[in-house]
Amino acid sequence: MDDRIASSESEPPSTSDPVPGESEEPPSKRRTAPAALPVIGPRSRKLHRFPISPRSDQFRRRFFGQASAADWNDWRWQARNRVKDLEGISRVLVLSDEEREAIGRHTGSLPLGITPYYLSLFDREDADQPLRRTHMPALGEYLRMPGEADDPLGEDHDSAVPGLVHRYPDRVLFLTTGFCSTYCRYCTRSRMVGEAGGEYSFSVPQWERALAYLEAHTEVRDVLLSGGDPLTLSDEKLDWLLGRLRRIKHIEFLRIGTKVPVVLPQRVTKELTRMLRKHHPLWMSLHFTHPDELTPEVAESCGRLADAGIPLGSQTVLLKGVNDDVEVMRRLMHGLLKIRVKPYYLYQCDPITGSAHFRTSVDKGLEIIQGLRGHTSGYAIPTYVVDAPGGGGKIPLIPDPVVGRDGGDLLLRNFEGGVYRYPDPEGHLGADRFVAAAAE
Numbered sequence: 508m509d510d511r512i513a514s515s516e517s518e519p520p521s522t523s524d525p526v527p528g529e530s531e532e533p534p535s536k537r538r539t540a541p542a543a544l545p546v547i548g549p550r551s552r553k554l555h556r557f558p559i560s561p562r563s564d565q566f567r568r569r570f571f572g573q574a575s576a577a578d579w580n581d582w583r584w585q586a587r588n589r590v591k592d593l594e595g596i597s598r599v600l601v602l603s604d605e606e607r608e609a610i611g612r613h614t615g616s617l618p619l620g621i622t623p624y625y626l627s628l629f630d631r632e633d634a635d636q637p638l639r640r641t642h643m644p645a646l647g648e649y650l651r652m653p654g655e656a657d658d659p660l661g662e663d664h665d666s667a668v669p670g671l672v673h674r675y676p677d678r679v680l681f682l683t684t685g686f687c688s689t690y691c692r693y694c695t696r697s698r699m700v701g702e703a704g705g706e707y708s709f710s711v712p713q714w715e716r717a718l719a720y721l722e723a724h725t726e727v728r729d730v731l732l733s734g735g736d737p738l739t740l741s742d743e744k745l746d747w748l749l750g751r752l753r754r755i756k757h758i759e760f761l762r763i764g765t766k767v768p769v770v771l772p773q774r775v776t777k778e779l780t781r782m783l784r785k786h787h788p789l790w791m792s793l794h795f796t797h798p799d800e801l802t803p804e805v806a807e808s809c810g811r812l813a814d815a816g817i818p819l820g821s822q823t824v825l826l827k828g829v830n831d832d833v834e835v836m837r838r839l840m841h842g843l844l845k846i847r848v849k850p851y852y853l854y855q856c857d858p859i860t861g862s863a864h865f866r867t868s869v870d871k872g873l874e875i876i877q878g879l880r881g882h883t884s885g886y887a888i889p890t891y892v893v894d895a896p897g898g899g900g901k902i903p904l905i906p907d908p909v910v911g912r913d914g915g916d917l918l919l920r921n922f923e924g925g926v927y928r929y930p931d932p933e934g935h936l937g938a939d940r941f942v943a944a945a946a947e
């Protein structure tokens with residue numbers, strides 16, 4: 508097995524690579540030009556069966572005219588043809604001055620990188636379109652505001668061994684790779700993703716150290732694989748890692764955190780789901796941002812995962828000008844239920860360096876939860892959390908329903924603003940507020 512896990516952003520993946528960018532060849536011999544397109548044959552016809560929405564198909568014909576529908580539906584083709592520089596992106600989008608300058612200034616981790624499929628969902632002209640804002644560099648990234656940090660959650664401090672964050676007693680975060688198929692501009696791990704040969708590295712020997720740690724720590728029962736995006740690993744490599752984890756008796760439960768089914772839905776092949784179902788109980792947290800992501804392709808990828816018996820939850824980051832609106836969030840949450848994904852967490856945006864332009868007030872998050880609760884199914888309401896800076900972990904927030912107390916009655920406000928009594932003669936909750944006038 509190849510030791511290298513992190514992908515070099517300067518190297519396009521080849522069809523024979525086990526992982527995008529993980530060539531068996533030494534770096535000096537790797538190809539630098541896009542690889543030859545796959546030959547259309549029986550396998551290609553199978554790939555063609557993945558749906559292509561009219562919007563994406565039109566985009567394919569216009570901007571990737573040499574790619575067949577089968578190429579388009581080959582996840583390795585998508586990974587290989589990611590748009591990663593000013594020249595590539597300006598061929599497809601009419602760039603604003605700010606976008607152009609921000610791309611030109613970028614160095615280091617969190618590079619520009621967008622799959623052709625995901626790019627097909629962008630508005631060509633409008634730089635303020637929500638999905639476009641989440642993936643196109645902005646000048647705000649270069650400003651550092653008070654309270655911001657490169658590692659606001661203190662993950663590096665809680666690293667038991669490199670690539671393994673052990674903060675909570677019974678569960679760990681296993682960082683598998685630094686590669687993502689697309690790079691989100693608000694990424695909490697922007698310090699470590701997308702930069703080959705940087706301070707953070709990912710390798711099989713590093714995985715082995717993490718596995719040895721887990722074997723020795725019998726209190727760990729739950730492992731979350733994240734990164735980077737674990738679903739950018741080859742089936743073979745992911746199978747190997749999941750199998751090794753499964754053999755550790757005290758680990759009861761595996762999870763994968765991924766955005767791939769949303770930005771590279773073609774990755775969810777029958778071969779992948781067949782492999783994943785060997786490792787149950789396996790759960791997945793998918794990263795959704797906006798209802799524009801709910802396409803036929805994404806419905807297919809989520810349906811395939813759900814059919815493989817994998818419970819799906821979604822994680823959404825609250826982002827200013829992207830999804831900080833009750834109606835947008837309601838459409839997203841309803842749409843997720845329709846594709847068999849349970850809204851799980853709504854995150855307050857972490858104070859990562861250069862994220863001020865994305866952050867809303869906490870009041871806004873509470874306003875959104877208030878606008879959802881009671882107005883839609885409980886299954887559609889995520890838990891709103893602040894991941895406490897400095898390693899405090901997730902702290903849930905809900906709009907406070909306690910009005911006060913009237914003798915032995917607790918007074919609670921419902922979703923319509925009405926106040927209701929609950930007989931609670933032995934309770935104290937609300938006693939410190941005021942003795943409310945009798946509620947109807």
Ligand code: SF4
Pocket residue numbers: 686687689690691693694695696697700734735736765766794
């Ligand atoms: S997919 Fe996840 S890890 Fe990758 S850039 Fe987006 S938020 Fe960061």
